[in-house]
Amino acid sequence: MMSVSAQGGALRAAYLATNPAQAVTDPATGELRGVAIDLAREFARRGGRELVLVPAQNPQAVLDAVRDGKADIGFVAYNPERAGPVAFSQPYLLVQQTFLVRGDSPIQSVRDIDRSGVRVGARGGDSIALYLARTLRQARLVELTDADTREAPAMLRDSRLDAFGANRQRLTDIQRATPGVRLLPDDLYGVEQAIIVPLAQPKMLSTVNSFIDDVRRSGFLQKAIDRSGVAGIAVAPAPR
Numbered sequence: 001m002m003s004v005s006a007q008g009g010a011l012r013a014a015y016l017a018t019n020p021a022q023a024v025t026d027p028a029t030g031e032l033r034g035v036a037i038d039l040a041r042e043f044a045r046r047g048g049r050e051l052v053l054v055p056a057q058n059p060q061a062v063l064d065a066v067r068d069g070k071a072d073i074g075f076v077a078y079n080p081e082r083a084g085p086v087a088f089s090q091p092y093l094l095v096q097q098t099f100l101v102r103g104d105s106p107i108q109s110v111r112d113i114d115r116s117g118v119r120v121g122a123r124g125g126d127s128i129a130l131y132l133a134r135t136l137r138q139a140r141l142v143e144l145t146d147a148d149t150r151e152a153p154a155m156l157r158d159s160r161l162d163a164f165g166a167n168r169q170r171l172t173d174i175q176r177a178t179p180g181v182r183l184l185p186d187d188l189y190g191v192e193q194a195i196i197v198p199l200a201q202p203k204m205l206s207t208v209n210s211f212i213d214d215v216r217r218s219g220f221l222q223k224a225i226d227r228s229g230v231a232g233i234a235v236a237p238a239p240r
Contacts, residue, residue: 010050013040014062014071017055020169021095021193021233022075035093035233036075038224039195043073043211057146060125066196073208074196077127086196087205090239092212092221094190096232097128099163100171102156103182110188113163114139121161123149127191128165153178167191168232192236213238 015036016022023034032053044051054071056062059082065071067085077095078088099120101107113120116138122129124143132141142161144152155161157180164171168187175183195212197204215221221235 010052011040011044011047011073012052012054012071013044014054014056014065014074015040016057016059016062016075018057019167020173021093021167021230024228024230034228034230035221035224036193038227039092039215039221040073040075042215042220043208046211058123058125059127063196066198069198072197072204075193076196077191078194079127079130081130085199087199087202089195089197089205089208090212091192091194091236092216093193093225094234094236095193096168096187096190096234097131097165098168098171098187098232099165099184100153100156100174100181101163101184102159103180105162105182107163107184110184110186113188118162119160121148121152121155121164122166126166128167128188131189131191132165153181156181169230172231187232190234 022036023032025031026033037053040053041051054065056065059076062074062076063082063086066074078091098110099113107113114136118139119142120132120136120139121142121144122132124145129141129143152161152164153174156164165188171183175181195208197208216235216238225233225235
């Protein structure tokens with residue numbers, strides 16, 4: 001089994017506390033669990049270090065924590081727009097993105113999204129918002145603030161939005177709590193989740209990539225996915 005060289009001090013791992021594909025709180029025990037949490041714990045264990053989890057509210061906060069030295073590693077999706085201030089590992093996870101629509105919406109598939117007059121909401125800075133900004137040709141992207149995002153179901157019901165995009169688990173949770181909305185059956189694309197390290201630490205990046213290779217090969221990563229119970233996530237293929 002690959003081992004992580006021991007270093008001094010605790011391992012500080014930043015993660016998205018608002019993203020169920022990374023972490024959720026078990027309603028029965030109150031314990032934090034999820035793929036990112038399992039990987040952080042295993043990475044720290046192999047290095048003989050204590051783990052300090054650093055919750056963040058959005059992807060930029062994860063990037064900032066690692067860039068500014070407030071975290072040693074971070075769990076965040078790779079997007080070209082985020083490259084530069086930190087170094088990204090190979091992908092370890094794919095998180096499927098799709099849309100919520102009104103129950104009576106004519107939109108039946110992700111293929112129906114990019115059409116004239118369609119208003120598509122997504123939280124500004126999220127991977128799906130960055131992707132839609134690059135790829136939409138006819139539909140209009142409406143970038144939402146954190147506060148606006150909490151109002152997205154109401155915005156769908158009163159026709160201020162025609163669709164709201166996010167990862168499948170997040171939208172599944174919203175659908176369960178929101179009458180009158182419907183989750184599309186297919187996915188737009190899978191967001192590649194990566195582990196970030198400070199840009200000036202190439203040895204740390206190499207260690208993280210070796211760790212991802214090992215947990216993929218050993219089955220640890222798949223078991224973490226299975227334990228999470230999260231919809232729409234899968235092991236990312238090994239790079240060729």
